[in-house]
Amino acid sequence: MARIFCVANQKGGVGKTTTAVNLAAGLAKLGQRVLLVDLDPQGNATMGAGINKAELDGSIYEVLVGLATVSACRKLSETGRFDVLPANRELAGAEVELVELDNREKRLKTALAEVDAEYDFMLIDCPPALSMLTLNGLCAAHGVIIPMQCEYYALEGLSDLVNTIKKVHAKLNPDLRIIGLLRVMFDPRMTLSQQVSAQLEQHFGDKVFKTIIPRNVRLAEAPSYGMPGVSFDPSSKGAQAYVAFGAEMVERIRSW
Ligand code: ATP
Ligand code: MG
Numbered sequence: 001m002a003r004i005f006c007v008a009n010q011k012g013g014v015g016k017t018t019t020a021v022n023l024a025a026g027l028a029k030l031g032q033r034v035l036l037v038d039l040d041p042q043g044n045a046t047m048g049a050g051i052n053k054a055e056l057d058g059s060i061y062e063v064l065v066g067l068a069t070v071s072a073c074r075k076l077s078e079t080g081r082f083d084v085l086p087a088n089r090e091l092a093g094a095e096v097e098l099v100e101l102d103n104r105e106k107r108l109k110t111a112l113a114e115v116d117a118e119y120d121f122m123l124i125d126c127p128p129a130l131s132m133l134t135l136n137g138l139c140a141a142h143g144v145i146i147p148m149q150c151e152y153y154a155l156e157g158l159s160d161l162v163n164t165i166k167k168v169h170a171k172l173n174p175d176l177r178i179i180g181l182l183r184v185m186f187d188p189r190m191t192l193s194q195q196v197s198a199q200l201e202q203h204f205g206d207k208v209f210k211t212i213i214p215r216n217v218r219l220a221e222a223p224s225y226g227m228p229g230v231s232f233d234p235s236s237k238g239a240q241a242y243v244a245f246g247a248e249m250v251e252r253i254r255s256w
Pocket of ligand 1: 015215
């Protein structure tokens with residue numbers, strides 16, 4: 001059975017896609033079978049995995065509205081060695097169309113069940129909103145990974161996300177839990193980063209992942225080559241951190 005995780009945070013630009021793509025590549029490097037699900041109409045995870053979002057035969061949009069299956073739409077990321085259920089702008093339309101459909105919050109969950117036996121992990125890259133799309137992600141998942149920058153405003157908005165997760169847990173998906181907060185784009189030279197990081201550990205204890213992802217320019221450069229940072233420059237600090245994070249995730253689910 002695949003373990004399914006959402007990478008979510010309704011704040012924009014906090015490192016969700018970078019985390020989803022590089023965790024997928026990190027896990028693949030550790031021999032895990034991974035499906036990366038792009039649930040964002042921006043299609044950044046799709047492009048970052050080296051798949052051209054402008055030339056898709058089928059995408060997650062068709063899957064959600066019931067026009068195609070996951071197995072018909074998925075593609076192999078040759079640069080990351082994992083499969084991708086790709087997305088592009090068409091997905092923005094699903095937001096409205098889903099409202100009219102049966103079982104609207106659970107359409108992704110139902111669709112992913114088809115390929116469940118083929119993967120060890122499925123990672124869902126959520127858009128920066130607590131929308132119907134994100135709700136579909138949360139209903140499909142066993143857990144949520146929340147990437148956070150260690151800055152003054154990081155905690156603002158976290159309570160909205162935590163409350164949404166609690167509601168989904170209570171009403172729609174009893175399996176759902178917060179797996180952990182991941183500190184990303186970390187700059188150890190900044191006192192504020194250190195302080196916020198310590199605060200996170202104090203408040204959230206072992207819900208904070210041990211691995212810290214540093215700010216690293218190679219991770220930011222990689223998407224323009226259609227490659228996960230983990231494959232683009234494996235010896236970079238950022239790539240190594242994401243492989244270590246992959247190992248931490250494998251370790252965590254072993255104790256489930
Ligand atoms: P959105 O909310 O728009 O989906 P996001 O949360 O998915 O954004 P990313 O796209 O992953 O965020 O990252 C935002 C920007 O920060 C990107 O330009 C990315 O390359 C850069 N970035 C992410 N993580 C790092 C890092 N560890 N070091 C340096 N740059 C990073
Ligand atoms: Mg993103």
